[in-house]
Amino acid sequence: MDMDYKKSIGNIADCIIHYTFTELPKFNLIAGRISEDEFRKQMSFSPLIKAHHIEEIIITIRGIKNNSEKVKTSYLMTLRAVLTFEEMLQSSQNLSKVMNEINGKDTSMQVKKYLRYMKQTIAPSEFGEFQENLEDY
Amino acid sequence: MGINYKNIARNISDYIVRCTFFELPKLDFIVGRISEDEFRELLNSSFLFQKYGTEEIISELRDIEGNPEKMKIVCTSILRLVISFEQMLESCPDLLKVIDDINVEGTSEKVKKHLRYMKEMINPDEYGLKKI
Numbered sequence: 001m002d003m004d005y006k007k008s009i010g011n012i013a014d015c016i017i018h019y020t021f022t023e024l025p026k027f028n029l030i031a032g033r034i035s036e037d038e039f040r041k042q043m044s045f046s047p048l049i050k051a052h053h054i055e056e057i058i059i060t061i062r063g064i065k066n067n068s069e070k071v072k073t074s075y076l077m078t079l080r081a082v083l084t085f086e087e088m089l090q091s092s093q094n095l096s097k098v099m100n101e102i103n104g105k106d107t108s109m110q111v112k113k114y115l116r117y118m119k120q121t122i123a124p125s126e127f128g129e130f131q132e133n134l135e136d137y
Numbered sequence: 138m139g140i141n142y143k144n145i146a147r148n149i150s151d152y153i154v155r156c157t158f159f160e161l162p163k164l165d166f167i168v169g170r171i172s173e174d175e176f177r178e179l180l181n182s183s184f185l186f187q188k189y190g191t192e193e194i195i196s197e198l199r200d201i202e203g204n205p206e207k208m209k210i211v212c213t214s215i216l217r218l219v220i221s222f223e224q225m226l227e228s229c230p231d232l233l234k235v236i237d238d239i240n241v242e243g244t245s246e247k248v249k250k251h252l253r254y255m256k257e258m259i260n261p262d263e264y265g266l267k268k269i
Contacts, residue, residue, distance in 0.1 A: 003146075003231045003234060003235070004231065005142035005143045005145075005146050005231075006142045007231075008142070008146055008229045008231040008232060008235075009140075009142045009145045009146055009149075011228045011229040012145075012149055012225055012228070012229055012232075014228070015224060015225055015228050015229075019221075073209075073213055076210055076213045076214055076217070077213055077214070077216065077217035078217075079214070080213070080214040080215075080217035080218050080221075081217050081218075081221050084156075084217075084218055084221050085221075087152065088148075088149060088152055091148050091149075091152055092144075092145040092148040092149060094140045094141065094144070094145050095145055095149075097140055098140060098142075098145070101140075
């Protein structure tokens with residue numbers, strides 16, 4: 001049977017979008033850039049996260065925030081994922097078009113911006129400081 | 138012009154294969170499971186690594202080996218990479234077929250095995266076999 005490449009690539013694009021859009025508010029909560037209420041609000045807009053999971057995530061993040069070692073580990077894992085997704089988007093530029101096709105125009109731009117924001121916030125000395133703002137989020 | 142989905146699938150598959158086969162010997166070397174000579178041999182024997190400077194990598198890894206903090210950073214990074222790839226392969230099993238198509242039959246099995254090995258070795262408490 002032939003492979004459904006379109007569906008497969010759609011799934012991969014979806015996987016990157018899902019990760020980016022759920023990781024950004026988590027990252028901001030850990031970094032203290034948004035409050036728990038703001039986090040709740042942002043997550044409740046997302047069709048990707050079920051309501052009952054939001055409180056579980058908040059409890060987990062409270063545990064991370066109270067432990068500098070866990071914060072560091074969490075940042076490092078986020079950074080690795082960001083770099084992986086950026087490299088994938090770079091090696092397959094049409095993947096950005098697929099993102100826009102299945103989620104609406106500009107989704108890929110948002111994804112790239114968020115990935116860059118996380119990377120530059122975690123390691124500004126290596127990747128430069130993030131100088132835009134995320135006000136549209 | 139239409140999007141060439143097949144081409145994207147090949148690029149992604151190739152990326153996953155390269156990273157997996159590259160990270161495995163690095164991890165084995167850092168944790169002392171293979172020697173420098175074995176690591177050198179592995180990297181030099183594969184066309185996948187021709188673009189990397191083997192001696193430069195060895196020099197960096199020597200530095201990591203002697204520093205538990207750096208070792209932890211590398212292991213954490215590898216773990217996240219492994220989890221990302223596993224999620225992608227799970228959400229898109231056809232990628233495994235593409236991996237075998239562009240490499241040789243059995244490559245996808247090796248990739249899955251290597252990913253599982255790295256994950257279980259870095260965090261056996263969470264991903265290792267559960268004792269009943």
